[in-house]
Amino acid sequence: MIKIRKGKKSDLPEILELIKELADYEHALNQVSVNLKQLEVDGFGKNPAYYFVIAEKDDDIVGMAFYWIRYSTWKGKMLFLEDFIIRKTHRRLGIGTALFNRLMDVCKKENFNGMCWQVLDWNTSAINFYKKHNAEINGKWLNGKLSKNQILSFIR
Amino acid sequence: MIKIRKGKKSDLPEILELIKELADYEHALNQVSVNLKQLEVDGFGKNPAYYFVIAEKDDDIVGMAFYWIRYSTWKGKMLFLEDFIIRKTHRRLGIGTALFNRLMDVCKKENFNGMCWQVLDWNTSAINFYKKHNAEINGKWLNGKLSKNQILSFIR
Numbered sequence: 240m241i242k243i244r245k246g247k248k249s250d251l252p253e254i255l256e257l258i259k260e261l262a263d264y265e266h267a268l269n270q271v272s273v274n275l276k277q278l279e280v281d282g283f284g285k286n287p288a289y290y291f292v293i294a295e296k297d298d299d300i301v302g303m304a305f306y307w308i309r310y311s312t313w314k315g316k317m318l319f320l321e322d323f324i325i326r327k328t329h330r331r332l333g334i335g336t337a338l339f340n341r342l343m344d345v346c347k348k349e350n351f352n353g354m355c356w357q358v359l360d361w362n363t364s365a366i367n368f369y370k371k372h373n374a375e376i377n378g379k380w381l382n383g384k385l386s387k388n389q390i391l392s393f394i395r
Numbered sequence: 396m397i398k399i400r401k402g403k404k405s406d407l408p409e410i411l412e413l414i415k416e417l418a419d420y421e422h423a424l425n426q427v428s429v430n431l432k433q434l435e436v437d438g439f440g441k442n443p444a445y446y447f448v449i450a451e452k453d454d455d456i457v458g459m460a461f462y463w464i465r466y467s468t469w470k471g472k473m474l475f476l477e478d479f480i481i482r483k484t485h486r487r488l489g490i491g492t493a494l495f496n497r498l499m500d501v502c503k504k505e506n507f508n509g510m511c512w513q514v515l516d517w518n519t520s521a522i523n524f525y526k527k528h529n530a531e532i533n534g535k536w537l538n539g540k541l542s543k544n545q546i547l548s549f550i551r
Binding site: 270281288308309310311313314316321322340343346347352354355356358360369373375379380383384385386387389390 | 414418423426427428429433434437442444445461463464465466467468469470471472475477478496499502503507508509510511512513514515516517522525528529530531532533534535536537538539540541542543545546547549551
């Protein structure tokens with residue numbers, strides 16, 4: 240019923256829709272500046288900058304896990320799970336688990352030295368999901384960021 | 396006196412030493428499983444998984460910034476600063492600022508859509524450094540992690 244498979248270039252329009260849907264839900268649609276062309280070039284050129292796996296039901300994408308390769312100075316290559324979305328209409332059906340299992344398979348196949356991600360501190364259901372998989376959840380780190388505009392306008 | 400330049404393969408032995416020195420200081424030397432061969436293959440093959448810039452004084456490496464490319468589903472490619480080390484003996488000389496400026500130059504040149512990193516919540520001097528550069532520091536996210544061993548031994 241639910242098929243888990245590697246993401247294809249032709250999935251990207253739907254993936255972008257999903258990304259925007261989630262951003263809208265988080266009242267941050269104006270933050271999304273990525274576009275289809277950019278996703279195509281960055282993900283399906285010579286050196287892909289990201290990868291994704293999808294959950295499909297009757298040819299519809301009902302979930303996706305979007306990742307890239309982090310490089311830890313202690314561990315080397317790790318899978319970094321950037322985005323993990325299950326459509327609201329398809330939650331509690333085991334799709335998250337199926338996608339997460341696939342990511343663990345990717346780690347084994349690619350010989351990655353672990354897997355990491357971030358989760359919002361109020362997102363209890365996600366945190367519980369990860370803990371069920373014995374994940375370590377750590378609140379000691381803060382995220383730092385400079386936007387493109389800040390970088391362009393920074394005066395030395 | 397201080398020269399900032401791109402990291403070379405021949406810098407790696409010293410870089411690994413620096414990584415281990417820092418890990419030892421953090422009482423986590425046993426966490427470092429990366430080795431020289433792995434760093435050489437991963438950083439200087441066809442698809443580099445990381446990059447670094449160094450600060451050099453009299454042919455000695457006195458600081459380094461180690462980064463890779465994150466892919467944000469909202470912004471696209473961003474520089475992720477994984478490790479930022481200035482030798483204890485060479486702090487408060489502006490080397491951090493010089494390295495950080497170089498990273499901003501990399502962002503401009505590569506047309507990255509911003510720059511991000513993590514900092515420990517108790518590391519006030521680092522946080523102040525980043526704030527001086529107008530960076531946003533955000534404590535809403537927790538880090539999740541599964542080690543390689545956890546992935547290999549996970550029972551479904």
